[in-house]
Amino acid sequence: MSYHADERGYYGEFGGAFIPEMLYPNCEELRQNYLQIMAEPSFQEEFHQLLKDYVGRPTPLYYAERLSKKYNTKIYLKREDLCHTGAHKVNNTIGQILMAKRLGKHRIIAETGAGQHGVATATVCALMGIECVVYMGEIDIARQAPNVARMKMLGAEVRPATSGSKTLKDATNEAIRDWINNPVDTHYIIGSVVGPHPYPDMVARFQSVISEEVKSQLLEKEGRENPDFVVACVGGGSNAAGAFYHFLDTPEVGIIAVEAAGKGIHSGESAATSALGKVGIIHGSKTLLMQTPDGQITEPYSISAGLDYPGVGPLHAHLYTSGRGEFISITDDEAMKAGLDLCKLEGIIPAIESSHALAIFKDRKFKENDVVVVNLSGRGDKDLQNYIDYFKL
């Protein structure tokens, strides 16, 4: 059994392209071309050159000795926090901007929640000299001012999404509406493994450089390519998709996805989609999502802006329902403490998203000789104000 997308973009029962006809030509153009373009030697060369020289790849696989000692197991951190722009997001935007160029597109649109994907998109648009419009919920614009400023400095136009709940899901709706209104010259850079086929598969492929590097780095350090476990946080799930990618069909590697429980799974303020979601359609994809019994999509909550998406990528929905992935949810408090813990033990300030992945060690025990790779998806600079407020620093 394969856990990758089939040619129609399905992961088991999840995925597909549930899109209105207005989007069909755009998605179809992408679907017909993405694999072929990605396979072109010139594309691969340019992609890897930029990942190396511009993003700073390969990112280190760092053996966290003091953290390992504390939890009595072998913990490696995949340092995506050291990527240019501060998180794994840029792996995907580099790939997609090269894709857009080859498709002859002159204008880029993107959605963003906390602003990390918006910054990563504005960055590659500046790099390539392409017009960039980023949709961001009005509420997020107010609470993520530094990232809004970054996008503007990089030459992007930030357009407020004022519909619905005025956050990430509405920013995504607005970006999709823009694409409907500009079907010919515009490419939509989705920031996660969500949306209609081929996006989940395409984004996972661009992010798969993470697990590709883990394999060769682990071979060097441990004499084997496969860890016992890979751990990553999941909002939409792009860093997790990249970290799991080359291990999906290797059953001896345990896959652990960590979701945000917010103030507690049953508190009414949570983003733990696997626990709270039901099968439905969001942003053109059939997946698990948080919704009312009437099928209206509800607003999730997490202290981490990058994890509060009401759905989850179809790959992850499949990993959950098939049992291939182990899903753990972590509260705001647990994540914040684990984040501070990493600062003190290893001298690394993690993004709050990544802190969720780090927080599993308190209760989820591993064997002494287990090799556990945690994808440290981003750095915590963007979250300083949250850390300051939470710990009263």
Next chain:
Amino acid sequence: MNRIKQKLQGDKKILSIYFTAGYPALNDTVKIIQDLEKSGVDLIEIGLPFSDPLADGPTIQSSSTAALKNGMTTTLLFEQLKDIRKSVSIPLILMGYFNPVLQYGVEAFCQKCEEIGIDGLILPDLPLDVYQEEYETIFKKHGLINVFLITPQTSDARIKAIDDASEGFIYMVSSASTTGAKEGFGTEQASYFERIAGMKLKNPQIVGFGISNAQTFQQATAQTKGAIIGSAFIKHLTQNGVDGISSFVGQIR
């Protein structure tokens, strides 16, 4: 015979009106339908509100948000419509996004539509291939016509496939846009209308998006069977409430 097919048989141009159920007030649904029929409208699209209507522009979005806030649900809409066939005889279509239908249960939803006397469904985000593989049998069992959309960007080959899969009519989206985004038609529409007319499709076409008054209604129906008004009618409801529906319809034709 299905009321939609019957209605399409004559020479008359079809005027179809869309409104969002539960807007402006929760219990306006029946009155709006009755007044539209009395005013001479040929077909009504009753919108099932959705939290994330991604093909809709601001006007229909805000009517959906308001309807949900008013307390509209699928169950309540069916309750409101249960006696509608005692007073209304023109074709009625439910239009909405697929997720609420999926949550209600597709079979149960279609069953309920049949009981009430709904004639068709428009679910823009239910794609052609999924419909044919998973749901066509259920729709047909309950006598429901599924209406597909085409746009100026839809290829001839796909239009032919959609025509083959359709019965009733094809919803011809006039421009590459969300609802209510553009008013009126330009040269792009003229050549699109020309191209579709030249294809000699087996199903008649009814044009939607961009129609708001007598002039645009005439332009849209010059080479097609009819036209749909949505956002302009919602705006009318926002400004005037449920009074004066007949004067709105009267100024269209």
